[in-house]
Amino acid sequence: MKSQSTKFMVAATMATFLYGCGGGSSEAPPPNVPATGNLTISLTDDPWEDAMEMVLHVTGVEMGHADGSVVMVAMDGGGMSIDMMQLQNGESRMLADNVEMPIGQYDWMRLMIDPAQSHIDLASTGGRHGMQMGGDAIDGLEVQHTFEIGQSQHSEFMLDFDIRRGVQHHDTGMMGGEYRLHSAMRMVDMSDSGGLMGAIDPAMIDVNHADCDDAPGGNWAYLYHGDVMEPDDIADVDTDGMDGPIAADRIDMDTMTGEHRYHFGYLDPGQYRVAITCSGEWDEVGDDDHPTDPDGQFTFQMYSEAMEVMSGQMHDNDLSP
Structure with a gap:
């Protein structure tokens, strides 16, 4: 004690x-x-x-x-x-x-x-x-x-x-x-430690996606360990037995390039996957919002293959559907 x-x-x-x-x-x-x-x-x-x-x-x-x-x-x-x-x-x-x-x-x-x-x-x-x-x-x-x-x-x-x-x-x-x-x-x-970053295909951004509204705060990248086969939400109390993200990053537009980008720094070496959602404002900590959102709003647009992070390197990996 x-x-x-x-x-x-x-x-x-x-x-x-x-x-x-x-x-x-x-x-x-x-x-x-x-x-x-x-x-x-x-x-x-x-x-x-x-x-x-x-x-x-x-x-x-x-x-x-x-x-x-x-x-x-x-x-x-x-x-x-x-x-x-x-x-x-x-x-x-x-x-x-x-x-x-x-x-x-x-x-x-x-x-x-x-x-x-x-x-x-x-x-x-x-x-x-x-x-x-x-x-x-x-x-x-x-x-x-x-x-x-x-x-x-x-x-x-x-x-x-x-x-x-x-x-x-x-x-x-x-x-x-x-x-x-x-x-x-x-x-x-x-x-x-290393990191992951990259550009997001515009087709997955809320203003370009029919499944998402364009309210602020919807575009997010979620990070998972590479052995997680299906992404889950950020529920505080897990009830579905699925692995939630270890980190999340809001996808912002780079005003210099016009690209929408994600960024995960300070990662232990190993394999990671990234999930993209344009309905992140509906992912509420108090609910299990995936795969069945009580509000019928939260979903993922894509889930990447495993990507390797090496010590001392920031890896650039662009993501598309």
Whole structure:
């Protein structure tokens, strides 16, 4: 349990692991001081058509060591407020730069959020809404991911937050309900990552497709592991046994080329498939919308063959029906 864990504190801006010992700098560290490596952590976000601004106030990052201890990277000055809408299409925000960490295996990472200093502005409501922590995120936004900190080695990881799954509206019986944060993140080793991007055939875009309306926010690319044979929706609670997407990207038009393009960065090496929909505004987190949408609106226009992603490379793959 967390309450039984030993906690260490790391100052993010000092990049120093605090041992709690004194003495001059010329002396060797006492024998009980753990060996250390260095860690850099950044944050990025998947898009959401309804959010105009979403500010998360990050106070720190906790990591669970395999020995049961918890190491915390504390943000300087009590935290940083980050507009997640600015962290798309490969943009990111550094949370910790080259901080010193005890070596060894870690099993999870948790983003600590102050909901009282966080908010979301929605186009659909025209207003600003406060944030609460969801039941699976009471202690923070957590991702289960095993990683290693090696002695005198530098490790760098990206936390990729999926706002469409991670922010959910809950009806509380009060006017407007409330918006809760849920743990919908993945974690990527930046020393071994690549990406996928490409142009979309205009025939699959909503204004050109009879099955879709042309309301804003319909054109989306969904990303799946290469062994997933049929795409599924982004339902929060899966009831059909099908694998949902690991990431989603809003398809925007490149104003320079006129092309509609998708972009998935920070991917582990391996095979991936991409599904295209022009009715993404009907894919609601609270419903199983595929293969039978309760509203009769959500469907996919195509599902690609498996595409290989290699470390250090951004692969350009254009998609057509």
